[in-house]
Amino acid sequence: MSENATPRLGITALLGISALLGGLLVWSYLQGSKTEESIQPLATEQATLLPELRSLKPFSLSNHHGETFDNQSLLGQWTFMSFGYTYCPDICPTTMSLFSEMNDLLKREQQTDPYKITFVSVDPQRDSLERLAEYVTYFNPEFLGATGPEPALEKLTKPLGILYQRVETEDSAMGYVMDHSASIILVDPQGQYHAYFSPPHDPQKMANDFLSITDHARLGK
Known part of the structure; x- marks a missing residue:
């Protein structure tokens, strides 16, 4: 294994983790948006x-x-x-x-x-x-x-x-x-x-x- 292999694997792993976290954040944001949209004030007549x-x-x-x-x-x-x-x-x-x-x-x-x-x-x-x-x-x-x-x-x-x-x-x-x-x-x-x-x-x-x-x-x- 070359001296540069470890840093490259580390960067690859970090990129994968970043992508995963980014995906989770987007999912969380979308879920939050959906919740905010669903919680609407109830319109009543009287x-x-x-x-x-x-x-x-x-x-x-x-x-x-x-x-x-x-x-x-x-x-x-x-x-x-x-x-x-x-x-x-x-x-x-x-x-x-x-x-x-x-x-x-x-x-x-x-x-x-x-x-x-x-x-x-x-x-x-x-x-x-x-x-x-x-x-x-x-x-x-x-x-x-x-x-x-x-x-x-x-x-x-x-x-x-x-x-x-x-x-x-x-x-x-x-x-x-x-x-x-x-x-x-x-x-x-x-x-x-x-x-x-x-x-x-x-x-x-x-x-x-x-x-x-x-x-x-x-x-x-």
Whole structure:
């Protein structure tokens, strides 16, 4: 072997390694570009997606079956939550009717991710579990009603930004009304606050957004 053989073999080996590394860098760049291209913001018609998902703070209420409704109840399926009270003269029955329409639209799809529709009463003084049961099942037997004492309700509503207050009405036979947020909250199967729908609500747009959101989440994009 000549004295110059070793350097030539070294250069050849280095060139081969450089080519390999160059190929890996190109592949890595292309993969990175592909990932960046695939992660596109999800376009929605009515839903506002949270930029950062977060788990709900611990809470515990009762549903209209007399069972516990808490963080564990949110796991394994998507959950739509609206907030109001059964004596509400306008917003709540309108929202529940829209839920019913949205539910019918989603049921027509060949396949949707599991979901529940839950109405949370912020008027526990008047909304007993029996009254809640009658109210929510009037719109759909599968809908769920939930409520609890004021401190328990606050543990759910405050972190979600749901506002409500009692307003005395002397000229009303009801004695008082509950002013409350009309937004609808969407919680994912991991119990995380995922999106919200601001009024005015449209059942078709909500159904479309739900399908888009669940497809997006399923693909992990």
